[in-house]
Amino acid sequence: MTEFPKFSVKDWSPEDQPREKLLLKGVNALSDAELLAIIIGSGNREETVVILAQRILQAVGNNINQLGKLSVNHLISNFKGIGEAKAVSIVAALELGKRRKAEDIVKQNKILCSKDIYNYFHPLLCDLPYEEFWALFLNKSNKIIDRVKISQGGVSETVVDGKIIYKEAIVRLASQIVLCHNHPSGSPQPSPQDDAVTISLKRGFNLLGINLIDHLILSDGKYYSYADERRI
DSSP states (O other), X not given: OOOOOOOOGGGSOGGGSHXXXXXXXXXXXXXXXXXXXXXXXXXXXXXXXXXXXXXXXXXTTTOHHHHTTOOXXXXXXXXXXXOHHHHHHHHHHHHHHHHHHHHHHHTOOBOOSHHHHHHHHHHHHTTOSSOEEEEEEEOTTSBEEEEEEEEEOOXXXXXXXXXXXXXXXXXXXXXXXXXXXXXXXXXXXXOHHHHHHHHHHHHXXXXXXXXXXXXXXXXXXXXXXXXXXXXX
16 A cells, blocks of 8 residues: 655644744735634645645635535545544634624614615625525614514525514514525525515505614525615
């Protein structure tokens, strides 16, 4: 059996080792692959940890958002040198980054346009392999009162019960409301069911004296706004 030499980052010059490079030059000096290499910790018998990290990133088109959608099992099954502990570390690190982004968005307390809605919900919904339907409750000044997940469904649809949304809006004394759900398929274009739900809910909100500002359908990097399309 052919013995492969074990490649070690420790054999590199200090400036080329990811951890040492971070300490010497700061985190901004590191590439995505080098940052991922620090999370992984070590390579395999054929690859240094940086080369392994580069291969993982290449598999997702060097797109960090796509990497965040990979499961622990997928990482273990598709990348030699990635065991359960390393896969868990990758998934956990990316989730932490997503939550940090979500925290920054939550500090925004006012919704003024469809882009604000997209920025608010994108960290919550962009990586999900199934649909979720959310409601964002606002006062008369468009300031956020609260958000509530109304339902969770499958890959192509989720059931929305208007009575639940009306109740949540009344309890919070909301004057205005924003609806948002994701399309895991990647296309934000509304389905006939989306249109029907929007029309039905708008009628209900009108009876309650609540203004439906928008219903946004988002995918990763794109969104459809009923308000922008003048359909509300």
